[in-house]
Amino acid sequence: MKHSLKDLNSFGVESYSSNLYYINSIEDFSNLDSHIREKETIILGGGTNILLKSKIIEKPIFKIQIQGIEIYNETENEVYVSVGAGVNWDQFVWWCLDNNFGGIENLVSIPGNVGSAPIQNIGAYGREVKDVVVSCEGVFIKNLQKKTFTNSDCNFTYRSSIFKNKLKNLFAITKVNFVLTKNNHLIFSDYGSVKSALNNSNIINPSINDIANVIKEIRESKLPDYKVIGNAGSFFKNPIINKERFEKLKFDYKDIPYFNINKKEVKIPAAWLIETCGFKKIKYKNVSVHNNQSLVIVNLGKATGIDIYKFSQKIKESVVKKFDILLEEEVNII
Ligand code: EPU
Numbered sequence: 001m002k003h004s005l006k007d008l009n010s011f012g013v014e015s016y017s018s019n020l021y022y023i024n025s026i027e028d029f030s031n032l033d034s035h036i037r038e039k040e041t042i043i044l045g046g047g048t049n050i051l052l053k054s055k056i057i058e059k060p061i062f063k064i065q066i067q068g069i070e071i072y073n074e075t076e077n078e079v080y081v082s083v084g085a086g087v088n089w090d091q092f093v094w095w096c097l098d099n100n101f102g103g104i105e106n107l108v109s110i111p112g113n114v115g116s117a118p119i120q121n122i123g124a125y126g127r128e129v130k131d132v133v134v135s136c137e138g139v140f141i142k143n144l145q146k147k148t149f150t151n152s153d154c155n156f157t158y159r160s161s162i163f164k165n166k167l168k169n170l171f172a173i174t175k176v177n178f179v180l181t182k183n184n185h186l187i188f189s190d191y192g193s194v195k196s197a198l199n200n201s202n203i204i205n206p207s208i209n210d211i212a213n214v215i216k217e218i219r220e221s222k223l224p225d226y227k228v229i230g231n232a233g234s235f236f237k238n239p240i241i242n243k244e245r246f247e248k249l250k251f252d253y254k255d256i257p258y259f260n261i262n263k264k265e266v267k268i269p270a271a272w273l274i275e276t277c278g279f280k281k282i283k284y285k286n287v288s289v290h291n292n293q294s295l296v297i298v299n300l301g302k303a304t305g306i307d308i309y310k311f312s313q314k315i316k317e318s319v320v321k322k323f324d325i326l327l328e329e330e331v332n333i334i
Helices: 089-098 190-199 208-224 244-250 270-276 303-323
Strands: 019-024 043-044 061-064 067-074 078-084 133-140 146-150 173-183 230-234 240-242 265-267 287-290 292-300
Touching: 061 173, 089 208, 190 208, 240 244, 244 265, 270 292, 270 303, 287 303, 292 303
Parallel strands: 019 061, 043 061
Antiparallel strands: 067 078, 078 173, 133 146, 133 173, 230 292, 240 265, 287 292
């Protein structure tokens, strides 16, 4: 049977699969014929970080829906929570806040599922999920071997991990284990926009709930809701360049924003590069960048996956031409 994937991708593009399998428990993989598991496959989480370029997807797709949130250990100050990969990330964030568990409040309102969070090491407002992941459990699809990856096994880096590289579409994360604080929460409020939002609301000693609430507001004001306007969040990663190259760029572009990564490297907001290439004024078919955040490509209506892909390539070409910087996709292109 041919399944439409339109509701399974946040860009809302039309694409079809005849090989879509819903996974509700780790055992569901064992019930699949080996000839299905042994092919090249696609593991689908919330579908909020993918672009379906092809109209027809031939590879088997495993849509992970494993549920459950369970406390499995506790100390005086910390709590250990095991979460099914198919749990909606933001629901988990609010479950933590309802229980006064700290650690992921800066990652509020990020679309997608818990199982995808470690794959791209989601991050926002000064925090990354790697800061709270204890381990990731799952299964190698081809041989059904189960494995638990400790935090250091996951090779977390900026917007990446072993699951996005070596193990891409080979290992399915079924559960993620987290460590959170029960009291003496660490508050991360240094990110520019978070700091000023707290100041504006006269909040001096923010609680984890205050942090979540201001970040939710910031995100809502800046980022489009994919349920209203199709998008997959940041389309590209922020490029990291060495200091010498940065100094040369700064000579030509005095107002270039940047973040120092270490003594040798600087991160430049891709949003600024894209905006400076004039993309806030460019529309291609039914595709453009978002008005408040040029790093987010949006589907203005009935855009196809290929339209969005072509537009993204135009952005890359312009940025290379103007700045000699090659942007790297953050979104997975299928
Ligand atoms: N900027 C522009 N034009 C714009 C928007 C931003 O020039 O239209 C410049 C401004 O100078 C701004 C800077 O870019 O100060 C940074 O913008 P922002 O704070 O929005 O953050 P970002 O670097 O563009 C990253 C993440 C976001 C995350 C925010 C907040 C990546 C690829 N993206 O965006 O994550 O929400 O920081 O922490 O690292 C996502 O990954 O899908 C995502 C939305």
